[in-house]
Amino acid sequence: MSYNVDVVWVNVSPSLKHFDFPLQQYLNKYFRIIRWEYIQDNFDESNCIETAVELLYDFLLKSELHHVHLIGHGISGTIALLFARRYPWYIRTLTLLAVAPQPAITWHVHYYQQRNLSEDASRQEILFNIASSLFGSHKIPHPLHSLLVALNKDLYISPCMHSLFKIIDLPKGKVPVPLMVCGSNTDTIVSRFIVNHWKKYFKPKDILWLCPDGHHFFHYFYPELVGKEVNSFWRSHNP
Numbered sequence: 001m002s003y004n005v006d007v008v009w010v011n012v013s014p015s016l017k018h019f020d021f022p023l024q025q026y027l028n029k030y031f032r033i034i035r036w037e038y039i040q041d042n043f044d045e046s047n048c049i050e051t052a053v054e055l056l057y058d059f060l061l062k063s064e065l066h067h068v069h070l071i072g073h074g075i076s077g078t079i080a081l082l083f084a085r086r087y088p089w090y091i092r093t094l095t096l097l098a099v100a101p102q103p104a105i106t107w108h109v110h111y112y113q114q115r116n117l118s119e120d121a122s123r124q125e126i127l128f129n130i131a132s133s134l135f136g137s138h139k140i141p142h143p144l145h146s147l148l149v150a151l152n153k154d155l156y157i158s159p160c161m162h163s164l165f166k167i168i169d170l171p172k173g174k175v176p177v178p179l180m181v182c183g184s185n186t187d188t189i190v191s192r193f194i195v196n197h198w199k200k201y202f203k204p205k206d207i208l209w210l211c212p213d214g215h216h217f218f219h220y221f222y223p224e225l226v227g228k229e230v231n232s233f234w235r236s237h238n239p
């Protein structure tokens with residue numbers, strides 16, 4: 001089985017995937033995009049990140065996809081990053097949206113840190129605080145209750161490696177394929193100061209780009225602005 005595909009968009013947070021759609025729709029005018037999704041179905045599975053990476057490999061192998069542009073946001077970008085390090089020959093470029101050079105830093109870290117610091121606060125209260133950090137001054141694009149349900153679900157079904165008892169680190173370092181890292185000047189989860197630390201691992205022609213606003217989901221609020229930069233990067237690496 002072979003697909004006529006330019007881009008594989010990694011998503012391991014199905015409950016939040018609608019925030020990717022505006023940018024996907026913009027880029028789909030210029031590139032053929034397929035979305036690969038992973039849902040953790042065993043909540044006791046301790047090595048779920050490894051499982052996601054290997055399932056992505058299995059998908060690309062069986063689909064006969066080679067030299068694709070790989071992209072992901074947040075923890076989905078973390079999976080894309082780990083895959084690109086392990087199987088670089090499958091990847092033309094890697095584009096990371098809101099991914100820190102310590103790739104284990106996701107919104108889930110902030111949730112568990114707040115749980116540990118605020119023992120009296122309810123789960124719902126902490127998720128409300130997280131939602132405020134994720135969107136900042138922007139109007140939350142969905143009913144608050146629906147968003148809190150989605151965030152709560154993502155804690156269970158995404159391959160998050162953290163828990164109340166331990167915050168995990170992942171290896172930092174270079175990526176052996178052309179890399180574009182996108183962040184936001186107003187993101188408080190993966191701040192612009194954190195994102196700038198990527199530069200110490202950059203190869204020549206790797207790109208760091210910061211959206212002027214939009215907080216953690218900047219690609220949702222500014223799909224055309226982000227899309228033009230990503231489109232330019234991908235085109236520069238097409239044959």
